[in-house]
Amino acid sequence: MSLPQRGGAVGGPQGTPGGPKRxxxxxxxxxxxxxxxxxxxxxxxxxxxxxxxxxxxxxxxSQAYMDLLAFERKLDxxxxxxxxxxxxxxxxxxxxxxxxxxxxxxxxxxAKEGEEGSVATWEMRVEGRLMDEDIRAESTKVKRKFSSxxxxxxxELDKEMYGPDNHLVExxxxxxxxxxxxxxxxxxGDVAVTCTILLxxxxxxxxxxxxxxxxxLLGVHTQTRPxxxxxxxxxxxxxxxxxxHEKEYVNCDAFLQQIFKTEKMKFAEIPxxxxxxxxxxxxxxxxxxxxxxxxxxxxTKKTACYDIDVxxxxxxKTQMNNxxxxxxxxQEILSLDNKIQETVETINSLKTSREFFLSSAKDPQLFINKxxxxxxxxxxxxxxxxxxxxxxxxVDYYYQPWVSEGVCRYFYGKIQQKRAELDSSMGVxx
Numbered sequence: 001m002s003l004p005q006r007g008g009a010v011g012g013p014q015g016t017p018g019g020p021k022r023x024x025x026x027x028x029x030x031x032x033x034x035x036x037x038x039x040x041x042x043x044x045x046x047x048x049x050x051x052x053x054x055x056x057x058x059x060x061x062s063q064a065y066m067d068l069l070a071f072e073r074k075l076d077x078x079x080x081x082x083x084x085x086x087x088x089x090x091x092x093x094x095x096x097x098x099x100x101x102x103x104x105x106x107x108x109x110x111a112k113e114g115e116e117g118s119v120a121t122w123e124m125r126v127e128g129r130l131m132d133e134d135i136r137a138e139s140t141k142v143k144r145k146f147s148s149x150x151x152x153x154x155x156e157l158d159k160e161m162y163g164p165d166n167h168l169v170e171x172x173x174x175x176x177x178x179x180x181x182x183x184x185x186x187x188x189g190d191v192a193v194t195c196t197i198l199l200x201x202x203x204x205x206x207x208x209x210x211x212x213x214x215x216x217l218l219g220v221h222t223q224t225r226p227x228x229x230x231x232x233x234x235x236x237x238x239x240x241x242x243x244x245h246e247k248e249y250v251n252c253d254a255f256l257q258q259i260f261k262t263e264k265m266k267f268a269e270i271p272x273x274x275x276x277x278x279x280x281x282x283x284x285x286x287x288x289x290x291x292x293x294x295x296x297x298x299x300t301k302k303t304a305c306y307d308i309d310v311x312x313x314x315x316x317k318t319q320m321n322n323x324x325x326x327x328x329x330x331q332e333i334l335s336l337d338n339k340i341q342e343t344v345e346t347i348n349s350l351k352t353s354r355e356f357f358l359s360s361a362k363d364p365q366l367f368i369n370k371x372x373x374x375x376x377x378x379x380x381x382x383x384x385x386x387x388x389x390x391x392x393x394x395v396d397y398y399y400q401p402w403v404s405e406g407v408c409r410y411f412y413g414k415i416q417q418k419r420a421e422l423d424s425s426m427g428v429x430x
Contacts, residue, residue, distance in 0.1 A: 048341045055351055086320045093205055093224075094314040099131040100149060104197070105303040106290045111190075120190035122290055126153070126197065127182035131307070145179035147171075149310050151202040152283075155185055157195050162187065173202065193290040200283040201310060208278035214259050222281045229270065284308055 049069060056062050105125050112118040128146045147153075155169040169185050187193075209215075209222045218231045236242060236250055243249040248266055250256075257263055260273050286306055360367045376389070391397045423429075 049337070049344055051344065052348065052351060055347060083324065086324060090317065090320060090324075094317045095311040096314045097309050098312050099307050100128050100310045101131050102126065102128040102199075102286070102306045102308065103303055104286070104288050104306070105301055107301040108292055119188045120292075121186060121188050122193070122292065123184065123186045124155075124195070124288075124290060125182055125184050126155075130310075130312070144312075146182055147173075147177070147180045149202060150199055152198075152200045153183060154198040154283075155183075155195055156198070157187070158193055161189070161191075161193065190292055192292050195288050195290060197286040197288060198283040199286070199308070201281070203281065203311070207281055209281045211259065211277035211279070213255075214277050217255050217259070225271075225274075225278070228274065228278070232270065232274075 051062050051065065056066065103126075105127075107123045107125075109121045109123070111120045128149075130144070150173070152170070152172045154171075157167040157169075159167045161167075166187075169183075171183060203224075205224050207222050207224050208228065210218070210220055210228060215221050218228070218235055220228060220231050223231075239253060241251050241253060241256070243251050243264075248268070250265055250267060250270075252260060252263055252265065259277070262273075265273060288304060291302060380386075380389070
């Protein structure tokens with residue numbers, strides 16, 4: 001028996017479907033190829049990597065793959081949570097306390113004999129570096145300049161010796177400041193000089209010195225505004241000063257009343273009330289003696305060292321930021337996901353082919369009938385045909401009970417149409 005071919009040839013491997021399974025019969029390979037060519041690239045989903053239940057039943061070893069998939073899902077969730085934690089951590093300032101060693105050296109120069117007008121002079125240099133800097137990394141890493149740690153530097157010399165106009169040496173940071181590795185002062189003189197060096201650290205973010213009473217109460221001396229407000233809130237919470245009925249108010253205890261001059265205040269008022277209690281931080285004061293004991297012997301140099309605490313950016317912050325911006329691992333993971341999805345699609349295609357051949361071998365007659373019905377539906381869809389051409393071409397179709405009524409309705413509609421046309425041509429109106 002020969003079968004009519006609709007929508008493509010069947011028989012042998014050509015009839016094996018490669019696309020989605022249709023319960024009524026196998027789909028056409030040509031249609032599947034057209035759909036695959038027109039299908040846009042879609043975003044990979046977890047469902048694209050899951051093996052069908054029937055495949056898992058046929059191959060019990062595939063459960064190991066499903067276990068790996070579940071572990072990958074947990075790992076992705078953990079990594080995403082950690083990425084969010086890192087993003088939140090990067091919003092906060094990450095600082096490390098390190099020791100900055102300041103080197104203050106003074107060199108004396110005796111007057112040159114035989115030269116008229118030659119006088120003894122001295123020169124003082126203020127330099128410094130971080131104590132725990134890795135010397136091996138200095139060649140590859142940009143070294144931070146000494147002046148970048150400070151907002152201002154003032155060197156105060158003896159006013160009586162150098163006069164009111166020449167006893168101060170000042171440096172203040174400005175938007176156009178060029179960073180330097182040190183500061184140098186040179187003056188004439190052949191006697192010992194006592195100088196005072198005032199160093200004001202450049203805090204980032206800005207820090208404030210608390211009022212003495214509030215600093216003693218909170219245990220905070222110099223800190224940023226958010227840390228100070230957090231410490232005050234911790235004090236309020238610890239001593240249960242929040243009004244139990246009006247939660248937006250704070251009932252001040254005796255110490256807060258003495259500081260803020262009020263018995264009750266709103267939480268929203270705290271930043272404003274803190275402003276008068278926040279002062280600029282104290283400068284670092286260094287007393288240094290410029291000695292001239294060996295002036296007559298030769299050119300001499302003496303150095304003194306002082307260690308101070310400074311805050312620097314945590315190197316971990318850069319590593320965390322690089323981790324968030326890195327795309328190398330993401331590209332590799334995406335490539336592996338694509339391979340997994342392609343493999344799963346191949347397995348699904350093979351599963352559909354297996355079901356196709358099994359259904360054909362089990363009951364060929366039923367399979368061919370279902371296939372013919374599927375081909376008929378596909379043909380109707382492709383050609384926009386209404387009705388059922390396969391049934392209409394058989395004589396039994398026109399002996400059904402509804403046919404006589406349908407014929408009567410058809411002729412009645414035609415008669416009404418002709419009557420309307422005659423009335424229209426004769427000008428008859430109803």
